[in-house]
Amino acid sequence: MLGENFYSHNRSLKLFMAINKIKKKEIVAKVSGALKGATSAVFVNFHKMPVSETTTMRKALRAQGVGYTVAKKTLLKRALSEKKFSGEIPELAGEIAVAYGKGDDITLPAREVYVFQKKSEGRVTIVGGIFESVYKTREEMTEIASIPSREVLLARFVNVINSPIQRFVIGLNQIAEKRA
Secondary structure: OHHHHHHHHHHHHHHHHOOOHHHHHHHHHHHHHHHHOOOEEEEEEOOOOOHHHHHHHHHHHHHOOEEEEEOOHHHHHHHHHHHOOEOOOOOOOOOEEEEEEOOOOOOHHHHHHHHHHHHOOOOOEEEEEEEOOEEEOHHHHHHHHOOOOHHHHHHHHHHHHHHHHHHHHHHHHHHHHHHO
16 A cells, blocks of 8 residues: 555656646747857756755856756757757756857857856866857867956957067166166
8 A cells, every 4th residue: 555655646746747748849949049049058967056056156147148048958959959050969968957148258158157167066067068050069168168258368469469568668768777
């Protein structure tokens, strides 16, 4: 009798957890819509991540203009198959979410997720992504995440240009001091 109650209880849980076709279509449409205008996307594994950290990460990503959507892998793959990206979809192991950006900075989603990957001690990892309409592996997306933002690159460029000018001015100043 105990076994029968346990079986019926588990069966009712399975029925409760199942997603109906309408909900599945909504999720596929949501993921497809997110990827439609996205400049890049990152597949994120968020294994054993507490709700408080997930909330913090979502808020930080949203503040930077990065969207974050969680979907079942089968529904995610269905949405991706509609998009016709080139290359091969990376292996999506574990619980998967998609972080995507629609702005000018196409490295932003990867860079922002990478920040949380370093903080989370293995609970958040990049498993792949989409960059310039091509599927990328974990290693490629991690490399993309290490590219500095546009503002940082411009600041470095200005510093490179400014450095010889500063040295020239210092040299002229030393010459002037010797003559004086």
